[in-house]
Amino acid sequence: MERPSSTAPVLAVRELRKRFAETTALDGVTFEVRQHEVVGLIGENGAGKSTLLKMLVGLAQPDSGSIELRGERVRMRGIAQAGAAGIGMVFQEQSLIPNLTVAENILLGAEGPAVVGGLYRWGELRRRAQVQLDKIGSDISTDAVTESLSFADRQLVEIAKVLATEERTNAEPVVLLDEPTSVLDRDETEVLFAQIERLRTRASVVFVSHRLDEVLRVSDRVYVLRNGQTVAECVPGDVDEATLRRLMIGRDLEGSHYDEERQLPPRDEVRLSVRGLTVKGVCDRVDFDLHEGEVLGIAGVQGSGREELCRSLFGALASRSESVTLEGRPLRSRSPRAAIASDIGFVPAERRREGMVGSMSVAENITLPHLAEVCAGPMLQRGRERALADEWIDRLSIRTPSASAPLGSLSGGNQQKAVLARWLVSDSLRLLILDHPTRGLDVGAKTEVYQLIRELTASGMSVLLMADSLEELIAMSHRVLVMKDGRVTEVIDAPAGAKPAPLRVLERMV
Amino acid sequence: GCATESAAEGDGGQAAACAPEDIQLIGQVRNETNPYEKAWLDGGDEFAESVGLTQTRLTYDGESPKQQEQLRQALSTGNPECMVLNVLPNGDSDTTPIVKEADAAGAYLVTHWNKPADLDPWDGYDTWISHITFNGVDSGRQIAEAMFEAMGGEGGIIALQGILDTSAAKDRFIGLEDALAENPGVTLLDEQAADFDRTTAFNVTKTLITKHGDAITGVWAANDDMALGALQALEAAGMSGVAVVGIDAVPEAVQAIADGKMTATVSSDGPWQGGIGLAMGYCALTGELAVSDLSDEERAFFAKQTLIDASNAEANLTPSVNLEDFECGNLFNRVDGPVS
Amino acid sequence: MSVTDKTGTFARLGEPPRLTQTTRRQLLLTVMPVIVLAALVAAIAIANPNFLRPLSIWTVLDSAVPLMILASGAMLVILCGGIDLSVAALASMASVLVALWIPVLGPWVVPVVVLVGALAGLLQGAIHVVAQIPSFLVTLGGLAVWSGIALVASGASTIGVSGSTLDWTFTRVGPWRIPSAVLIAAAIVVVFALVLTFTPVRRWLISIGSSEPAALMAGVPVAQTKIAAFVVSGACAGFAGVMLVGRTYSGAPSLADSLLLPVVAAIVVGGTAITGGFGGIGRTVIGVLIITVLRVGLSVAGVDSSYEQIFYGVLVIAAVALTIDRSKLPFVK
């Protein structure tokens, strides 16, 4: 690929090692970033990507190894020092402060000329923030309170924030992006890529993503991490996705990515029937049926009301309806607890906040919604709980030192598997609502989740699915419910072998 | 004079049990942050020094549970047989358990101020020597009368009550009511609780000044702290010539009387209280006082208190003790009648 | 299941458990509160050897009882991330009610007053959960209201209790003359420990305390658990009121008011996170003992009463600095 890139490494990492209590996160990583270059970084969940990036900005200290920035050996003590040296990072989990405005967030800790003599100049602050927002072509108001923004909008603000790094140093900055696209939709991803292209002329970029097509598209070089080691360095022109996938997990993945051939037709029995479901202000008289063994994908852009629809079915949002029946019986989800009692499960998109209790162990998290199943009368049966947890850790191959390790200390992908496991524990689960279940998962883990969904539906479970990408949604679904502005615009059939084109779905969404 | 006699005949068993140097003197008050109680403990120290001992000073920050905990711990870590407790119970309710604990452990005890009406030392308590208190109705009336006099027998007054849950606060207020009944020319404009606290009194008085304005010609406060708070509020409002009275004779109030800013206060003589209880116990342990011989009037009595006004303020500016008061023969010199 | 067949590379797990540095630190942190307690007791005993007499030790334990009962209940509320500021005022109100009702109800006064305490807790919990008002505020209001009720009901005075109805709360039993109150408190602690260890209650409390949205989405009975925590806290306050009447022979409207800060201090010194999500009854027991020893021990050790507060402040800070497990507090507020 013909791209301008000089040879002098701006950032060089040699033999970096890091051990956390029982896990070796980095086991001798070596890589370098040259001037005006976009470096892709891939690896399965827990391979050490985030840990590596955190060390570059001083949030973790390596046990051994060296980091050289523009030829000088550096030891980053903290994010402020890194920022001053021209390294900025977009974190995998969002890092905006919810109660500050967008402008405040973008320039937090790096106000520069917006603070004169210790005093803030609001006009200047807004103006400078607006400059960053304009770069990504966003129309988010600088005065909006961050927590009132949608998840994707917040991600855009994060990117705007890291773009401000380029104005802070004289030297050309290094921008680290840890899975910036996992929550962005297609258009927003395009905006980001345009920014990366623009940045390339004056900065170096490290780009982490589990979407290999994206990585291949924007990177000049790609490093593959496995078990804390750099196992390969590739140039996109020379490799394809399958090769990368194999390098990442060290073996071939058989079958197609989505296992489409294993999609069985749904059964005739209607499991969930929704009529006239209205959530005040966001979705309006929605009707649909969900059959046994069916995956119903819900497509829609931000604000289409699909998330609210699903949350209300799980009782997390108040709603009105003509009738909602589960296997013929009226379903009254007054709370998540009631929904769970009706054998509904829900995997939320915001895993850290809603999906898990980080300080509790993997086992405790897995059994939390179904404590009754590991209780005899009022008594907990720890042995049974442990066995159940071990079984599911094994079945989903959750990578954890033990079932009693705190869930918060696992890598995001493995956390996600544990969150899925907590619903699968119940034998009687009838409906599983998946809100971006593969968000942040590596290809291997994604494939496992897909297979899991296939197996579950084959055994009769019904699934409501919102997915990371349209391709994924279409591939996994039997039918796709397209929503726009709170209404259902169309229900598109997507049987195995006759999947509709993404464009066909897209045009009903916008 | 009579010391040797009583030692010879008294209930010698107890007296012999303790050598004078083994005697442990304990004084307990709420805290050392108010002049009255500080002076009390200092008085105790002076007595202890005069007999070659030291006083253990205990303070419980006005926390009833802590007072009990402290005393129980003192009794269980020390030698109760040779112990004298001179205690200011936090409230009426605290006296019962203190008395029972001391009695069970066999330590000599003198209590002050607070006691439930139906609990008396002669009801089978051998080591509870005496309960010393002051006639609150009397003091409340005395200062009221001094104030009415300063007001020329007519006008409007406001009353600042103490912590409502104490008999001191209630008795003193009854005294005020009695005096009011005898002086129809004076009207009670308002009464508010200010919790014996200076800041509260300051704020409450300011509000009452807003409400009643120049109609106020006198402020009756159930203690000096509140009186001083009220005084400050009156000064801030630019009101002079208002008669202010309190109770306790804290140095600042006595000074204010001497300066002509306050009208009167009543002294219960804290240093004397701090010493007298220890002295009673010391005399009992050394065999110079036989508790069983004491009359009921000596075992629960109102002690004399003195009204301090412009005439005697200078003389009372600094609290001091007269060690003669603590000699075994003079212990009951200040009895001023039985408790109710 | 076929999913597992293909995951050979993930299987880098089963390293045998070793006594790593972290686990050793963890162990130290677990026993630290006990070490601090022992050090305190030892220091006081050096100043005054009588402190270690059995009688003296029993007295310390006995003094700890009202604090212990209040702290057990309040700890539940703190575990799930709230705070109950009303416990002390509620105990005061309970003491007044006990004193007022003993002539009428006799021994039945105990369950009745505990029930009243529970109902007061229920009211506060319900307002907190249903109206979604911060617990700090609800219980601050509760504190004022219970004090007011106690003042009015008692006519702002102390009500003496005669008779032997409550003697069982404050006597000594057995050949070792163990204070009955200590046995009662121990029984309560055991009940708490059993419930927290063997039922899912602790799970619920901890998950609510550390991540309430996640607990809600996992179907944890959040509202019920929170309200129950307040109910138990109220009931404990009611029972603490009973115990206080037993030892003071009277009820008074501000009898227990001063115990509020010691209760919270005891819970925190034991190592329970004030922000919720971490802690337990064992830690609370140790915390209560540390605070009690500080309260009664300084004067025993002969600390001058004007310097006592300074010592207390310094020692409380030092104790907390040593006992809390910082890795369990996401960040320190």
Add this chain to the structure above:
Amino acid sequence: MTPARLGQAPPETGRAAGPRPRPRRFDRATLLADFGPLAALVLLCILFAVLSPQFATWGNVRNLLDSAAVLAVIAVGLTFVLLLGAIDLSIEGVMATAALSVALLVANSRNDIDLGLLGVVAAVALGACFGLASGMLSTGLKIPSFMTTLGISAIGIGIATVLFGGVQPTLRSPELAEWAAGQWLGLTRLTYVAIAVVVIGLLVQRYTRLGRYARAIGGAEELALLSGIPVRRYKTLAFTFAGAAYGLAGVMVTVQLGSGIVQAGVGQNFAAITAAVVGGTLLSGGRGGVLQSIVGVLIVTVLANGLVLIGVSPYVQRAVQGVIVVAAVVITAWPLRRRLRVVK
């Protein structure tokens, strides 16, 4: 999208011409959350004005402002600590030490020292030192502020007890007496001091890093760290600022009362926290601000004043206050209830 909240909204100046700013929507719930306490204050005033003829007089308004002065100064300092999500229980101790030290450092009845206004400065600085100690202990040893400030309070009371030594130092400084009694435009000078402190508090909150970072740290401490904010430094700074405010409050009480007493701050801790919370400064941090806390201070002061004026029995005054406060918050927060709303 919700509009920026009261007190957090930057001033409406110099708005860059961004592409189509999104329309602001004021819904009832946010309005209530922002203006509920203010509405409650107005309602209370109207209620008391109807019930008591003296309430709405100039004399009483003056008295109200004067009574609120000390609590307002405390609340301004406390607000910054609460914004962090921390809590401060050291108010009593800091005020006690400040009260005694100022009384002993200016012309007084106990010693011959007379530093004049320098004594006031020294007392405020001492308060700041206490705050610094709380802050450094919390951040350095990572102890919850609940405990450090509780310990610091005990230490402060202990030091004040030692300083007190048995006799209250009475102020003999004519210029300080003038500060207590003297009036400008009908208000006491201390009222102006309080107003000045409130204004400074507002400026610090809105225009300095301390204010911004305090809010950021309270909003999400770990994320503030990720933004490169020196969290520990600013936390300590917030405690120090608060300590200085309590020191000043201790001085004000001493000037008002004419002598230094250990009890100068008794009851102020709960009063200040109640005021801040009632006004809308949340204990969980990041929400509210000086303005909100001051509204809370006025609510608390108006309640105390009004209940005395309409003659509510002293037995039940506190209970009535408690009920009114909780009821007011329930009413204003009712429309904000949501199924999954988390309230601690």
